[in-house]
Amino acid sequence: MRVQVHLTGSLRAILEDRPESVMVDVPGPSTVGELLRAAGIPPRVVVVALVDGVGRDEEYRVEGDAELTLFGPLAGG
Amino acid sequence: MYGYAGRILRVDLTTGRATVDPLSEKLVEEYLGGRGFVARLLWDELAPDVDPLGPENLLVMATGPLSGHFLPATGKTHFGTKSPATGGYADSNLGGHAGPALKYAGYDVLVLRGKAAEPSLLVIDDDRVEVRSARTYWGAGAIAAETRLKADLGEDFEILAIGPAGENAVRYACISHDFGRQAGRTGVGAVLGSKNLKAVAIRGTGSLPVFDVEGLYEAGKEAYRAVYEKPGFAGWTPEGTAGITNWVNEVGAFPTRNFQTSYAEHYREINGRAVVEKLRITDKGCYCCPTPCGKYGRTRVARGEAHVEGPEYETIALFGGACVLPSIEEIAYANYVCDELGLDTISAGAAIAWAIECHEKGLLPEGEIGRPLRFGDLESVVYLLEEIAARRGIGDLLADGVKAAAEKVGKGSEAFAIHVKGLEWSGYECRNAPGMMLSYMTADVGAHHARAWALGHDVAGTSASVHDLVTAGGRGDRMPKASVEGRSAKVVELQHVRPLFDALGICRLQYMELGMEVEHYEQLFYRVTGRRLSWTDMLGISERIWHLTRCFWVRGMPGFGRAWDYPPARFSEEPVPSGPNAGHRLSREELDRLLDDYYDARGWDRNGVPTKSTLERVGLGDVAADLAARGRIEE
Numbered sequence: 001m002r003v004q005v006h007l008t009g010s011l012r013a014i015l016e017d018r019p020e021s022v023m024v025d026v027p028g029p030s031t032v033g034e035l036l037r038a039a040g041i042p043p044r045v046v047v048v049a050l051v052d053g054v055g056r057d058e059e060y061r062v063e064g065d066a067e068l069t070l071f072g073p074l075a076g077g
Numbered sequence: 078m079y080g081y082a083g084r085i086l087r088v089d090l091t092t093g094r095a096t097v098d099p100l101s102e103k104l105v106e107e108y109l110g111g112r113g114f115v116a117r118l119l120w121d122e123l124a125p126d127v128d129p130l131g132p133e134n135l136l137v138m139a140t141g142p143l144s145g146h147f148l149p150a151t152g153k154t155h156f157g158t159k160s161p162a163t164g165g166y167a168d169s170n171l172g173g174h175a176g177p178a179l180k181y182a183g184y185d186v187l188v189l190r191g192k193a194a195e196p197s198l199l200v201i202d203d204d205r206v207e208v209r210s211a212r213t214y215w216g217a218g219a220i221a222a223e224t225r226l227k228a229d230l231g232e233d234f235e236i237l238a239i240g241p242a243g244e245n246a247v248r249y250a251c252i253s254h255d256f257g258r259q260a261g262r263t264g265v266g267a268v269l270g271s272k273n274l275k276a277v278a279i280r281g282t283g284s285l286p287v288f289d290v291e292g293l294y295e296a297g298k299e300a301y302r303a304v305y306e307k308p309g310f311a312g313w314t315p316e317g318t319a320g321i322t323n324w325v326n327e328v329g330a331f332p333t334r335n336f337q338t339s340y341a342e343h344y345r346e347i348n349g350r351a352v353v354e355k356l357r358i359t360d361k362g363c364y365c366c367p368t369p370c371g372k373y374g375r376t377r378v379a380r381g382e383a384h385v386e387g388p389e390y391e392t393i394a395l396f397g398g399a400c401v402l403p404s405i406e407e408i409a410y411a412n413y414v415c416d417e418l419g420l421d422t423i424s425a426g427a428a429i430a431w432a433i434e435c436h437e438k439g440l441l442p443e444g445e446i447g448r449p450l451r452f453g454d455l456e457s458v459v460y461l462l463e464e465i466a467a468r469r470g471i472g473d474l475l476a477d478g479v480k481a482a483a484e485k486v487g488k489g490s491e492a493f494a495i496h497v498k499g500l501e502w503s504g505y506e507c508r509n510a511p512g513m514m515l516s517y518m519t520a521d522v523g524a525h526h527a528r529a530w531a532l533g534h535d536v537a538g539t540s541a542s543v544h545d546l547v548t549a550g551g552r553g554d555r556m557p558k559a560s561v562e563g564r565s566a567k568v569v570e571l572q573h574v575r576p577l578f579d580a581l582g583i584c585r586l587q588y589m590e591l592g593m594e595v596e597h598y599e600q601l602f603y604r605v606t607g608r609r610l611s612w613t614d615m616l617g618i619s620e621r622i623w624h625l626t627r628c629f630w631v632r633g634m635p636g637f638g639r640a641w642d643y644p645p646a647r648f649s650e651e652p653v654p655s656g657p658n659a660g661h662r663l664s665r666e667e668l669d670r671l672l673d674d675y676y677d678a679r680g681w682d683r684n685g686v687p688t689k690s691t692l693e694r695v696g697l698g699d700v701a702a703d704l705a706a707r708g709r710i711e712e
Contacts, residue, residue: 008590010589047321047323
């Protein structure tokens with residue numbers, strides 16, 4: 001299955017060498033944490049992960065092709 | 078002068094006289110606007126030895142070149158002064174709509190000096206500027222005053238007001254605007270209060286000159302489109318800044334029980350989701366903002382209910398973490414009380430957390446306080462907030478901030494008075510975050526997060542490489558000891574990026590959180606002003622401003638140097654007792670290594686004083702000459 005992974009602003013500032021979007025191919029259903037590792041993204045620096053626009057935790061299982069949007073940390077107001 | 082209103086409005090509150098000066102082209106060229114204008118005007122016009130709460134002090138309100146134009150998030154306005162909290166350089170900004178109104182009234186900058194004979198209101202209605210009596214508003218809460226002033230003057234006036242805390246010279250009183258936006262830090266509200274000025278009301282109906290109207294229209298559309306099309310756009314707004322609470326806690330940086338530890342068990346009760354599910358009525362944005370991060374809501378607790386904007390993350394961290402309030406409703410109520418009293422939630426929360434720890438340790442007995450105090454108790458928090466704002470009883474001690482209070486109480490309480498340079502620490506515990514620690518140590522207003530926010534880089538860098546970190550475990554796992562090596566370059570870089578937005582008069586969130594490309598800012602700046610500056614050029618100006626604000630401290634504080642840059646002893650002497658960073662601390666030797674590297678990267682001497690050659694390199698030769706003449710730097 002194929003998962004499009006998007007990195008938002010602050011995450012790209014931290015992982016400076018990563019593109020804004022990357023396609024990840026995995027053999028079958030995977031958790032968000034497994035997808036992050038497959039994309040080379042340290043789970044520890046991801047604040048929020050959206051799967052097809054819905055917030056999910058690291059253990060959430062993605063069953064098919066999906067879009068994964070990742071937010072890095074930001075300073076509060 | 079495209080992009081700018083082209084004028085500075087000066088009001089002497091002692092005489093009630095208003096004058097207008099042209100905005101200097103040199104000032105525009107060398108300092109852009111906003112924070113840059115504040116820093117240079119304070120350097121040029123403020124004598125080093127003035128009392129921050131005396132009539133000679135200045136309060137400067139400054140917009141930037143992008144402020145007020147129909148472009149993404151151009152509502153930011155800067156306030157600067159000599160800080161009553163620290164005695165040093167100070168600025169603080171707010172969003173909302175006041176800055177754009179000032180520009181439409183025909184002024185880029187407002188400079189206030191003197192002291193009115195009675196409680197007063199400054200009304201700026203385009204070219205009509207007058208000082209009126211504000212006796213009937215004196216004593217009112219900041220938001221109540223804003224409500225009444227809009228009813229009395231007209232809904233189209235933008236209001237900047239102080240609450241009772243500002244009237245009573247609480248050294249961390251804020252300026253309030255737009256029913257919940259504050260210039261919160263460094264005591265700018267106390268300076269207004271010291272001038273007997275309850276509020277400033279602004280209505281502007283003019284227009285702004287733009288270099289290339291058609292080009293700007295297209296560039297502006299492109300900038301908005303870029304924001305809306307960013308993959309993070311839809312996901313970022315719902316929780317606003319409160320959305321980071323879980324993460325900060327899970328990486329062991331959540332300031333808990335007056336920063337005794339860095340992990341709070343109850344974080345799920347006080348996070349961004351709790352704000353949305355238990356408080357939120359609607360989102361609220363500033364001028365021209367495509368990503369409204371404000372959360373306007375209602376809270377109900379045993380002592381009453383209130384409408385409030387927030388709480389933002391920092392308020393959650395200080396009242397939910399440092400004071401350990403157990404629910405988002407109670408944090409929001411404390412937020413509401415602060416907003417009405419006109420108190421900075423960060424400094425107030427830190428002062429209260431320090432007082433409760435003192436009480437637990439027997440350093441502030443019940444007889445001195447007026448009641449018992451305990452962590453996690455809303456009644457303790459509200460009692461102290463009201464005492465502080467009125468400077469009553471124990472509140473008079475706490476109203477001067479934790480540094481001054483600890484110097485009076487003594488008995489080791491200085492070690493857990495959490496501040497740098499007299500400004501209370503905001504919402505990130507740093508005993509295993511050396512980059513963020515250095516950011517706090519060297520921020521030019523004291524311990525504030527909005528100058529450089531390096532925590533994300535610290536977390537990413539705690540393994541030998543990012544590759545190791547990919548498999549090293551998730552959030553909430555124990556964090557490895559962070560190295561202090563190589564932190565200074567990133568902190569220096571960040572200290573130029575974030576404050577650049579404060580000079581441009583625009584919010585940073587679209588860049589920082591959504592990744593809006595710098596080319597948009599270059600285009601917008603060019604189409605507005607007709608001046609071509611690359612992002613690198615702008616960062617160079619931001620660097621100049623950074624050195625200038627350091628020089629403000631050097632000139633004004635006898636003996637200023639390295640000793641001012643250390644955090645409280647707790648962070649180097651007490652290992653974190655629990656959570657992901659249990660056992661970690663930054664030793665004095667590690668702090669010294671951070672400072673040495675940082676001073677080297679800055680071109681400052683080992684006492685943290687800018688050298689003559691560094692100042693000349695960044696275009697501050699006149700500043701170097703001034704400091705040399707005063708014997709503050711070597712020839």
